[in-house]
Amino acid sequence: MSKMTKKERFLATSLKLINEKGFKATTIRDLASSLNCEVANIYNYIDSKQSLLETYLFGISNEFHFAMDTIIDSKISSEEKLKLIIRTHIDLMVKKPYELALLVNEWRNLKEPKLSTFIAEKNTYENKVKTVIKEGMEQGVFRSLDLEIATFTFLSTLRWLHDKNTGYPIKMDPLEIEKQITQFVFSGLCID
Amino acid sequence: MSKMTKKERFLATSLKLINEKGFKATTIRDLASSLNCEVANIYNYIDSKQSLLETYLFGISNEFHFAMDTIIDSKISSEEKLKLIIRTHIDLMVKKPYELALLVNEWRNLKEPKLSTFIAEKNTYENKVKTVIKEGMEQGVFRSLDLEIATFTFLSTLRWLHDKNTGYPIKMDPLEIEKQITQFVFSGLCID
DNA sequence: GTCTATAATTCGATAGAC
């Protein structure tokens, strides 16, 4: 924390507070209070409360897309691609738990036209996952489930992570989580 | 819609609007506007905006607990219990999609002491699911995964439903969703 | 039950001195 610039310190503190209270419920006065400064000073770091949310959300969204594009372009099997997608989500949860929680919980508070842009990015991401699963089904590696349902169900298996692991230190061992979720997704709960 | 009392009509309209905009972002003026009435009239139906949220959330929470208790007490296998839990979630999604979405997205906006009560109910529910999975593991029916991770991952597989199916008519066939999710949860994605 | 009017508070954001 010591080598942070003031702006970085502000961004980190705000991110945590917004996660605890929610974006709408967190006021500029709340931010100032938790930083022990005056309301007016907040505007040294940001243009508006809205732009703060945009910075967080598009930042973490870009990280997901960057990782996903690397996975999609690599010459590995569909099964390996899906494993890497799981790993990416867990990595990002470890490195940026608050941003990840914000990504899931607060994107609805974006305003147009940023909201439409975000939703488009979100859909693009889901479609990339869908493509991986579709490939796997066509190759006979994955079970032939309904593609939409399988994709959303798969993505959901990764969506509790931020909720139960927000904050430092991460409560569960990332490698163990990865192993367990991979097993759940690939083989299911039942033995037979 | 025609046989609704005015209060029922108000509750249904408000529920939909709160889901679209978010609880904090939905103002009493928004509610009045969508009902073509004045702000003051809203308070014929409710005591406060906060109590409105409480009514919705504890109502749907109770329905989940009621269904869950019936399942837990029944003399069926762990596998059948888990199947019924899946079915219950899908049933409630079909019957009360907006309440279900609210349950996931807006419970953070409760205030103390209601917030603590809600969180306790939420934890109790998760623990009931956990017990079912634990039973199945002990009986050798379910794979021996980490109990916490398995429970949260399982519950998450049911958590995209409200997101992709909010509103009427339900876009996907409930029986098909049930079949597909059950297969995903029990057998996983991979063929082998 | 419905309306007009308004109270009381809180919000995001800014002006201007230092």
Next chain:
DNA sequence: GTCTATCGAATTATAGAC
């Protein structure tokens, strides 16, 4: 960059006439 002070708008909620 930091402060004091404040603006203008929006918010929940109520009073009181009809």
